[in-house]
Amino acid sequence: MSDRSAGVPPAVVTSGLPVPGADALAHSRRLTERIRHEIARGNGRIGFDRFMDLALYAPGLGYYAAGTRKFGEAGDFITAPETSPLFARCLARQCHEVLAGIPSGRLLEIGAGSGVLGADLLAELETLGQLPEQYLILEVSPDLRQRQRQTLEARVPHLLDRVHWLDDLPDPGFTGLVIANEFLDAMPVHRFRCAAEQVQEAFVTWRDGRFGQVWDAALSGGLDAAVAAVADGVGPLADGYESEINLRAGSWLRALGERVAAGVLLLIDYGYPRREYYHPQRSRGTLMCHYRHRAHPDPFQWAGLQDITAHVDFTAVADAGEAAGFAVRGYTTQAHFLIGCGLDRILAESNPQDVASHMTLMQGAKRLTLPSEMGERFKVLALARAWDRPLIGFAARDLSDRL
Ligand SMILES: C[S@@+](CC[C@H](N)C(=O)[O-])C[C@H]1O[C@@H](n2cnc3c(N)ncnc32)[C@H](O)[C@@H]1O
Secondary structure (H helix, E strand, O other): OOOOOOOOOOOOOOOOOOOOOHHHHHHHHHHHHHHHHHHHHOOOOEEHHHHHHHHHHOOOOOOOOOOOOOEOOOOOEOOHHHHOHHHHHHHHHHHHHHHHHOOOOEEEEEOOOOOHHHHHHHHHHHHOOOOOOOEEEEOOOHHHHHHHHHHHHHHOHHHHHHEEEEOOOOOOOEEEEEEEEOOHHHOOOEEEEEEOOEEEEEEEEEEOOEEEEEEEEOOOOOHHHHHHHHHHHHOOOOOOOEEEEOOOHHHHHHHHHHHEEEEEEEEEEEEEOHHHHOOOOOOEOOOEEEEOOEEEOOOOOOOOOOEEEOOEEHHHHHHHHHHOOOEEEEEEEHHHHHHHOOHHHHHHOOOOOOHHHHHHHHHHHHHHHOOOOOOOOEEEEEEEEOOOOOOHHHOOOOOHHHO
């Protein structure tokens, strides 16, 4: 099974992918029509970020807004909470620390996927004696909301009355913890190219019966300035250098900054500090697609049936968080975060005589922590407001100075 962080060279072609069934292809054609209409209304092109937005979130049609399986073996990719309950059990210890320090603090999960993380977190927090009064979920997909409810009903039915689905961020005054696992990488991004001292933007067209991409002078507000900020940080980008940039994360953090009065945000995702993200050798960006556990670089294949994602520039997220009134309280790899939260102690409690469950636990620990698996590509960034104590997740190693 593949996670969503694996990189593929842009030259890889998409032939060899499993072919979707007739119903899935019909669904993809409906979404394609929807996007084509918007392209026609936009004088023959739309920004790449808008294409990605529609491909992932067009109501009733986009990848996350319609009923495909997505997560786990029968889906397209696997995430850390789906890989092993160890992820939630460790994270629960970090939640325990913060909730113990913020009386009446609540937990808010953004983009809760199948609901597995919520269920496992609540179960572990109950064991630790630190259940929050409320577990809030902000999930854009109606289909996934339903799946989350089913997961929570099946796994922690006695705790369901603590779970509330929100339509928007909570009202100002929120205190507690905000968790977003693999949420930032699912935000639509702008694709840009440096060409003869000009910043160009990718636009999506419809030609000869399929979507295509053209480059033209950047039109999107803020793109020129954002690329200039990247170049300020890493040095001039070479002519022809292509990458992507997330212009939405800043406004999302500003909105959170207006709602969170005291607490900690844990943003967990695959990505790099800016210097590594916009490294001269990474000259074609990080955009990637996932279909049935195969990674490939063509975002125009089977609209609505495949995931499209980009790595996270954690320097940009940290900067935007600080501009929104948060302070960086830690940045580390997933492996070090889980170890800091007590992974070793949880594993030490496992009974090797119970061979099957011990082996499953050990295999899960390896997938979550090995550098060749999810351990190093995934990072954890903590942003906090009115919280100045050290966090256990960053005790094993804090890499904030690399941001
Ligand atoms: C890649 S999935 C990760 C799911 C889950 N956190 C996990 O780790 O398994 C991204 C999730 O974010 C949700 N999402 C995307 N944009 C969102 C938004 N603006 N507000 C709330 N949820 C969103 C998606 O529907 C999906 O549940």
